[in-house]
Amino acid sequence: MSDIGPGPEHEPASLPRAGSRRGEPRRSRARGCLPLLVVLALIAGGAYFGGSWVVDKVKSLTGSAPDYSSTNTVVPKNGKNVATIEVREGDSSAAIGRSLKAADVVKSVDAFVDAARADERSTSIQVGFYALNKQMKASAALEILVNPKNLIQTAVVIPEGFRVKDIVKRILAKTDFTKAQVNAAIKDTAGLGLPPEANGKLEGYLFPATYNVLPGMTAKGLLTQMVEKTKQVEKSLDIKAKAKAVGLTPQQVLTVASILEYEGSRDEDYPKIAQAIYNRLEIGMLLQSDATVAYANNLSGTVYTTDAERNNPSPYNTYVHAGLPPGPIGSPGEKTIEAALNPVKGPWLYWIVVNLKTGETRFNETYDGHLADREVLREYCSTSDAC
Template identity: 40%
Template sequence: MNSPAKDSESPVTDLFTAPPRPQADPAFPGPRSVRRAQRRRRRGKRGRSLVVLLVALVLVGGAGYAVWSNLESLTGLTTPLESKDYPGPGGDQVDVEIAEGATGAAMGEALYEAGVVASVSAFTEAFEANPDSVLIRPGTHTMLEEMPARDAVALLVKNATVDLQLTIPEGYTVDQIVERAVQVTGLPAKDFEAALNRPGKIGLPKQAGGNAEGWLYPDTYTVTPDDTAVGLLSQMVERTSGVLKERNVSGADWQTVLTKASLVEREGFHAEDKPKIARAIDNRLEDGMFLEIDAAVAYGAGKPGTELTRADTENPKNRYNTYEHTGLPPGPIANPGEVSIDAVLNPAPGDWKFWVTVNLDTGETKFADDFAEHQTYVQELRDWQAANG
């Protein structure tokens, strides 16, 4: 299990939470990101140079007109106000965020800044010429760099008529799910918040106590233009209920199963470890032991498990503090997937009461029956941390 830090300010190493999945480091962008950043910087420099040039042209008076009339041939500069257009067919993919209620000009500005179109005016003209442009939906659109404006409008329209795919990973919290849903669908966050505040509208059972945590099933959902926040959340709740019914779980046990499964989801890195973690949790509960699960404490404290301090684990006001309160936490701490639910329903046979991830890169987890054996594995983790910074 976990050995807290020696003082209230020093961090507690999360011995339970699985190591985070690798994410791209924004400080070291890939080749395409580098090219896009370079192009944006070049556009910014061209814009600043153009301002200086305009001032110079005004000062030289009539001579300026002659220079301005030949500016394109002399410099090749463009501005977002000119009706410049790319010949196409387009280059690398780039994601562009179309805001809720965006006008054609606002869309054009976003596309211009992303390097998709050569000018705002060219896009606006193409937008106004396409009668289907009113169908364009807010949200994240995958475009191509340096597209003809007409093709950019057509692609936005096509995106609006193609059903979106909303994928919710296992172990996401409600807040993370809402953030992902807003990003993919373009629906306002306030719509999801309003739906969550009316649990009956999304089919949340009474035993959930009005809290959707644990009940939003991680899966891939098809999103149509007519879908609403209430509709999407209802699908997720219904999917969770369906999974429990398929496994013949008694309705009275649904909340307990989801709470345990959420702990297993956040603690287990490998699928084969999850039935062992489920058994260890049951063994500790049967013996009246504190669960001492960092992931639960972190959820209640509203912080990552790697940032916990001894003060956090000693705070009795946190109802999810499994160092201070025996039994299960008051509810799920995340939304578990099928593997974690099955692990709770079919835990592996064994006497384990402790587990610790000893390698945060591979997720290797070791289990122990007694505290002395567990401490040898904790030291193994400490040694790994010392060797890996």
């Protein structure tokens, strides 16, 4: 029951004011106008700062967030009225919405947040850059973002065994980097984070994998990723500790693995070829690897080498110089690195691939046995176009 009685000093009971007290002086009416003045001031301030505050608050007044009407999700390449936005690690739907609104892709943050809440695919938006049309309906913008195919990126695939020269060609073919930019990055080996045992040489330290080139990335950044990947794999395989078990340094392990990439083609053969290499090293026998001769002569895709090529005085020529070459002859993958660290015990000194399509490889302890296997290869090559 109200204790407010009738009288000219009181407001009617049907018009209560929040915070009023019985017997309050009439000047309290002026105070009652203060909240309205504050709201007007905030609205004016919001309009002054680009109107974003006002637009985003329309939803609370109308029940729906401001939204554009266009549902066109086809984004023309290098077209007008196209914006590129970045989704960063840890971005919420509101954070993405703010980026979209700042680029005039969506009309309000709330419209995008509402669209994201209504679509469970929004939780799978991947980090990266996206191109979107300006002034899109929020749900249409979301449709672009939830499709990973719309990520702006260039995939550069580096296969196992690729040499630095091959990697440079692949980068130039798949990216917009210039030759001058790539060459400058390659020369700055200290800036790429090479480990000390690399002796400033990139060969063998650009790990074979698929790399995504995002907007803003530099040639140096891409090559640094490749070096870092090599270091990560070395760490995961505990290469420093395991190299000692086979009597090698980490760099020598990569060197052996890089030779395996060319001397074998089947996973099951890599550990056996590694053992044959170690057997030769142990008795001081020349490795006589045609793969190292090919590297010394800047050759690729060859099966046989000539006498002249095998007489090349290059330190990488294992027909001339005993022991391992001074460094890797290409980029070894994880499987060949593991094989170099975990050879299969056996007495072999010779190995030869006798079927270039299946990769069948034969192993022998004696030179006579090896010569017999060479004849099998010659016979194969007489009828096969793979040689």
